[in-house]
Amino acid sequence: MTNVLLSVKDLSVHFGGVRAVHNVSFDVRRGEVFTLIGPNGAGKTTVFNLISRIYTATSGRITFNGQDLTSTPPYAVATLGIARTFQNIELFEHATVLQNLLIGYHAHRTSSFWSDLLFAPRTQRSELAARTKAEEVIELLNLQHYRDSLVAGLPYGTRKVVELGRALCSGPKLILLDEPSSGLNVEETEDMAWWIRDIKDELGITVLMVEHDMTLVSRVSDRVLAMNQGEVLALGSPREVQSHPGVVEAYLGTIDDVSNLRRVA
Numbered sequence: 001m002t003n004v005l006l007s008v009k010d011l012s013v014h015f016g017g018v019r020a021v022h023n024v025s026f027d028v029r030r031g032e033v034f035t036l037i038g039p040n041g042a043g044k045t046t047v048f049n050l051i052s053r054i055y056t057a058t059s060g061r062i063t064f065n066g067q068d069l070t071s072t073p074p075y076a077v078a079t080l081g082i083a084r085t086f087q088n089i090e091l092f093e094h095a096t097v098l099q100n101l102l103i104g105y106h107a108h109r110t111s112s113f114w115s116d117l118l119f120a121p122r123t124q125r126s127e128l129a130a131r132t133k134a135e136e137v138i139e140l141l142n143l144q145h146y147r148d149s150l151v152a153g154l155p156y157g158t159r160k161v162v163e164l165g166r167a168l169c170s171g172p173k174l175i176l177l178d179e180p181s182s183g184l185n186v187e188e189t190e191d192m193a194w195w196i197r198d199i200k201d202e203l204g205i206t207v208l209m210v211e212h213d214m215t216l217v218s219r220v221s222d223r224v225l226a227m228n229q230g231e232v233l234a235l236g237s238p239r240e241v242q243s244h245p246g247v248v249e250a251y252l253g254t255i256d257d258v259s260n261l262r263r264v265a
């Protein structure tokens, strides 16, 4: 088994005259936290949309766990073991936390209409497994207090954790986190750093993250890829990338490093 879980090679997508992503290549290794940084409009979310197959690449190749993703339909991407959270939280607002987590478990599994209708042993086993997984995630993310609360009534920071939980319930090999700290205060961002570490260390899930908060990036990332105007600027440890002259210039042009960058959402 190769050490590389996700491989992106010479990836490009152009929208009319906009080169949103241009000749981008990187590998994400199994078990690491790999983070994409870059100023607004750099192409980070577009890379996520290409991996999730929401967008189709103009050229290039994406390989996940040895399988070519380039022409895989979006629903099949999830069944291969890729889960995702969004910049704008996507949950069922009028369902409880537990119900959202159960949906997260079932969303990417196939089931038989007759088996479900008759609540056959196979369906019963699946329900039990879903419940066990949801409880495991509730425990991991400390959501016990909110298990039966409607999502609509929860504070933003808690909803963000529930969305993370929903993604974890699908049992992914790779989780894509799109700006996990956006909208969170400093304390909630610290908690998020703990969850990301736990996801990696306790669950062994590989994390690919887009993030603007450089404190969070430095705390959790094994490697960082900086992008600007659709292209790769630098790749390395958080420290190496933050002090890379091209990265500093892309962000602000004058400061010594980008460590105090925290985007106001």
Ligand SMILES: Nc1ncnc2c1ncn2[C@@H]1O[C@H](COP(=O)(O)OP(=O)(O)OP(=O)(O)O)[C@@H](O)[C@H]1O
Pocket (backbone or CB within 6 Å): 015, 018, 019, 020, 021, 038, 039, 040, 041, 042, 043, 044, 045, 046, 047
């Ligand atoms: N569907 C689309 N149609 C046209 N242009 C697009 C589309 N999606 C993205 N773009 C353009 O591609 C460029 C990269 O956008 P993208 O959202 O990937 O940047 P980003 O690095 O994620 O920025 P941010 O940090 O602000 O979220 C932008 O110029 C954007 O306007």
